[in-house]
Amino acid sequence: MDTEADLFYRQLPKVELHAHLNGSVSFETMETLIKRKPHLIEHRMTAILSGQRRALHECFQVFKVIHQLVDSEEDILMVAKAVIQEFAADGVKYLELRSTPREVTETGLTKQRYIETIRQCKREEVDIDVRFLVAVDRRHGPEVAMDTVKLAEDFLLSSDGIVVGLDLSGDPTEISISLILQVGHGKYLLSALEKAKNCGLKLALHLSEVRAHGNVCKQNIPIEMCLTSNVKGQTRGHPCVLCTDDKGVFCTDLSQEYQLAASTFGLTQETLWMLSQQSIGYTFAPEPIKQRLEKKWVELKQQILQ
Numbered sequence: 001m002d003t004e005a006d007l008f009y010r011q012l013p014k015v016e017l018h019a020h021l022n023g024s025v026s027f028e029t030m031e032t033l034i035k036r037k038p039h040l041i042e043h044r045m046t047a048i049l050s051g052q053r054r055a056l057h058e059c060f061q062v063f064k065v066i067h068q069l070v071d072s073e074e075d076i077l078m079v080a081k082a083v084i085q086e087f088a089a090d091g092v093k094y095l096e097l098r099s100t101p102r103e104v105t106e107t108g109l110t111k112q113r114y115i116e117t118i119r120q121c122k123r124e125e126v127d128i129d130v131r132f133l134v135a136v137d138r139r140h141g142p143e144v145a146m147d148t149v150k151l152a153e154d155f156l157l158s159s160d161g162i163v164v165g166l167d168l169s170g171d172p173t174e175i176s177i178s179l180i181l182q183v184g185h186g187k188y189l190l191s192a193l194e195k196a197k198n199c200g201l202k203l204a205l206h207l208s209e210v211r212a213h214g215n216v217c218k219q220n221i222p223i224e225m226c227l228t229s230n231v232k233g234q235t236r237g238h239p240c241v242l243c244t245d246d247k248g249v250f251c252t253d254l255s256q257e258y259q260l261a262a263s264t265f266g267l268t269q270e271t272l273w274m275l276s277q278q279s280i281g282y283t284f285a286p287e288p289i290k291q292r293l294e295k296k297w298v299e300l301k302q303q304i305l306q
């Protein structure tokens with residue numbers, strides 16, 4: 001049962017800007033998937049799926065298992081609906097989901113149907129605005145990247161504003177950013193990103209998990225996180241948005257992340273409110289949607305913040 005404090009975090013209206021679809025699959029949904037495909041799952045895999053703490057490279061093992069479990073239109077629809085429902089139940093009012101379109105010959109899944117299925121899965125009765133970023137797995141190289149950008153562009157032009165951008169992700173322990181940026185490999189990847197930008201797709205890039213800030217690591221330069229100052233001061237603070245990344249894989253939710261920030265940095269409810277409200281400004285949504293969200297935050301504030 002929720003304590004009063006837990007309730008505040010769940011009621012706090014939130015914006016989730018960084019959630020990978022398959023990393024967000026909850027343990028309950030995973031169990032349903034396993035029941036549907038028991039032949040796929042060995043004992044070892046169940047152990048991986050239920051693990052609590054994981055090193056980064058282990059997370060990518062988990063994704064491989066999830067990808068085997070989610071390999072048809074039917075699976076994607078089920079998973080996406082459940083993930084959206086869970087974020088809504090956690091008080092998320094605006095969600096940007098990202099996912100890497102896959103092609104699976106055995107089930108007839110195409111990359112286009114993959115995106116189309118996610119685009120269609122929002123149910124009207126759930127109070128959450130969902131947008132979608134098409135993800136490029138940086139390990140798959142420049143040709144795939146360019147094809148994915150073209151696909152994303154088609155959807156941008158024809159998807160009633162649901163597809164808003166492009167994400168660049170993929171296991172950073174397998175490929176370093178310096179390799180991506182090298183002439184040759186990187187030149188083409190960069191041109192795919194450039195094309196995406198030019199056609200109006202918003203870009204979200206994974207750059208700093210392992211080696212991108214090699215100098216920062218080597219010289220042990222601290223990363224300054226001044227949450228309170230960034231939120232309250234706003235003078236030269238760097239924008240800061242709390243996100244879950246992979247709520248299923250990391251066994252968390254956005255309310256928990258807010259709670260963690262609050263206890264770590266001693267933030268008041270008023271500051272947390274500002275933190276969540278400010279993230280509206282960092283969404284990839286068009287202006288009218290941002291205004292609608294702002295209005296919602298103002299209305300809810302009277303009810304929730306005493």
Ligand SMILES: CNc1ncnc2c1ncn2[C@@H]1O[C@H](COP(=O)(O)O)[C@@H](O)[C@H]1O
Nearest residue numbers: 020021022023063099100135169170171206
């Ligand atoms: C932990 N930090 C991370 N760093 C980089 N990429 C990540 C990631 N977490 C997830 N992904 C990317 O998202 C995919 C799973 O969701 P989708 O199949 O796309 O929905 C992973 O295979 C990886 O490419």
Ligand SMILES: [Zn+2]
Nearest residue numbers: 018169206245
């Ligand atoms: Zn991520």
